[in-house]
Amino acid sequence: MNKIPVYFNKNQLLFRPKYEWVLGKKIKHPETTRRAESIFNEIRKNKNLFDIRCPANIPLGVIRELHSDDLITLYNSAGLLPEGQDFYPSVFPHENRDNADPSNIFHAGHYCFDSGTPLNNRTWMASSWSAACAFEAATEVLQGNSRFAYALSRPPGHHATGKTYGGYCYLNNSACAAKLLRTKGKVVTVDIDFHHGNGTQEMFYRDSRVKTISIHGDPKRHFPYYCGYEDEIGMGPGKGYNHNIILKDGSGLTTYRNTLKNQVIPLIKEFDPKFLVICAGFDTYHLDPIGKFRLKTEDYQKVAKVFFDLDLPTVIIQEGGYYTKDLGRNVVSFLMGFLT
Ligand code: Q9C
Ligand code: ZN
Numbered sequence: 512m513n514k515i516p517v518y519f520n521k522n523q524l525l526f527r528p529k530y531e532w533v534l535g536k537k538i539k540h541p542e543t544t545r546r547a548e549s550i551f552n553e554i555r556k557n558k559n560l561f562d563i564r565c566p567a568n569i570p571l572g573v574i575r576e577l578h579s580d581d582l583i584t585l586y587n588s589a590g591l592l593p594e595g596q597d598f599y600p601s602v603f604p605h606e607n608r609d610n611a612d613p614s615n616i617f618h619a620g621h622y623c624f625d626s627g628t629p630l631n632n633r634t635w636m637a638s639s640w641s642a643a644c645a646f647e648a649a650t651e652v653l654q655g656n657s658r659f660a661y662a663l664s665r666p667p668g669h670h671a672t673g674k675t676y677g678g679y680c681y682l683n684n685s686a687c688a689a690k691l692l693r694t695k696g697k698v699v700t701v702d703i704d705f706h707h708g709n710g711t712q713e714m715f716y717r718d719s720r721v722k723t724i725s726i727h728g729d730p731k732r733h734f735p736y737y738c739g740y741e742d743e744i745g746m747g748p749g750k751g752y753n754h755n756i757i758l759k760d761g762s763g764l765t766t767y768r769n770t771l772k773n774q775v776i777p778l779i780k781e782f783d784p785k786f787l788v789i790c791a792g793f794d795t796y797h798l799d800p801i802g803k804f805r806l807k808t809e810d811y812q813k814v815a816k817v818f819f820d821l822d823l824p825t826v827i828i829q830e831g832g833y834y835t836k837d838l839g840r841n842v843v844s845f846l847m848g849f850l851t
Pocket of ligand 2: 704705706794832
């Protein structure tokens with residue numbers, strides 16, 4: 512049996528956001544380095560199943576095809592922040608975009624859409640390596656060297672749009688993978704994070720060669736609130752190629768698997784893609800402090816099996832999941848679904 516290649520770079524651990532603001536309160540930031548360590552340690556315990564690799568750095572041109580020059584300039588500006596300082600914009604502009612100056616960190620509010628996603632001098636270092644993991648995993652699958660590959664991407668990416676960051680995401684890792692794969696054929700992205708993958712949706716909204724599907728908690732009550740509704744179906748040539756599926760709080764394996772089998776799989780089959788990208792969040796776990804679904808550790812393997820049965824070359828990209836203690840086991844359970 513072939514091992515699944517796993518991509519990770521230790522530089523991803525240099526970024527340590529300290530706080531986020533929730534309902535006026537300052538809380539410990541959930542997107543900790545412990546998350547990646549939990550996954551890495553669990554993967555290392557299973558050396559017979561996984562092949563841990565360090566990715567090459569991602570070409571800047573790949574990031575530039577997906578993200579605006581302004582956004583990248585802003586991340587560079589954050590590189591000048593003093594060590595240990597996390598920057599949060601304190602103004603939320605809705606006009607005067609013409610005057611936006613990404614070389615001025617005080618203008619970060621032009622590019623930011625939430626209060627949980629600080630910038631500091633390590634943001635670029637960590638997020639570019641995180642994107643590199645996704646890009647290299649996609650390269651591996653594109654070249655046909657492996658049928659499956661997993662990117663231990665952190666910080667996550669699916670909330671990052673072309674021009675904005677938020678939801679703990681700075682660069683859209685999964686979009687980097689999908690964009691590369693699209694050069695050789697149609698791609699479907701399935702986002703199983705508890706939150707709507709608004710960034711990935713936006714990036715391929717007018718694209719009929721990448722079908723984007725996201726299954727998530729109701730945006731009426733959950734982040735990102737302003738999108739993820741079922742009437743967002745794509746635009747122009749991409750109309751009919753975006754699908755949002757909302758599940759109730761408290762949904763467990765039965766609901767989840769029925770949704771996959773009855774809705775998601777038919778949507779994938781009618782599209783007939785050449786590649787599958789899974790935006791794999793584990794904040795659907797029953798103990799997750801943010802998500803409100805009820806999946807158990809052993810359920811992830813069953814969820815993965817549904818995707819395995821599609822028989823498609825598949826790139827799995829790490830997104831959210833905040834119950835650190837069990838995160839590694841949940842990820843390994845999921846990956847085992849591809850090793851049957
Ligand atoms: N404490 C991802 O899972 N804030 N992002 C929630 C509740 C935003 C989650 C506030 C959650 C974003 C990649
Ligand atoms: Zn999430």
